[in-house]
Amino acid sequence: MPTIVVDVMPKAELLDPQGKATSGALDRLGHGRFHDVRIGKRFELNVDGEVTAEVLAEVRTVANEILSNAVIEDVVAISVDGEAVAVEAQ
Template sequence: MGRVVVEVMPKPEILDPQGKAVVRQLPRLGFTQFTGVRQGRRFELEVDGPVTDAVLAAAREAAETLLSNPVIEDVVRVAEVTTEAEATA
């Protein structure tokens, strides 16, 4: 079984209210070194066989049409997950 990771982030020019709420909380826990937080989304797409170029191309298309809204978000990564450490399940 193969797995493709897709990562989506709010566009730099779009204010990220969730990230702002997180960065305000960090200093209260003693994390004073972080000056900004932006919150994005990570998807893991599973396929029954290996992750071929065609699978990656389809994942890219899915990322642009459904997984992200190009008006407010950028797809920042579409890649095969190869290590056990990176896979979350």
């Protein structure tokens, strides 16, 4: 059964308070070489049957309209069983 992964991140131009807090914590805990932490979401979905072009189109729709909030988030990656596919329809 194919597994589809959709990665969603807060838009680059928006503050990410959760990421900022994590950056601060890493700094205090002696891991100051890591910075500008941003925290997004990773969705794993299973799908029955083969992943056809039609299924991919539906994945893009679901990713953009249901799994992410386009006002504040971007869909940054979609992959099927580890293979990256285009986030936007070609």
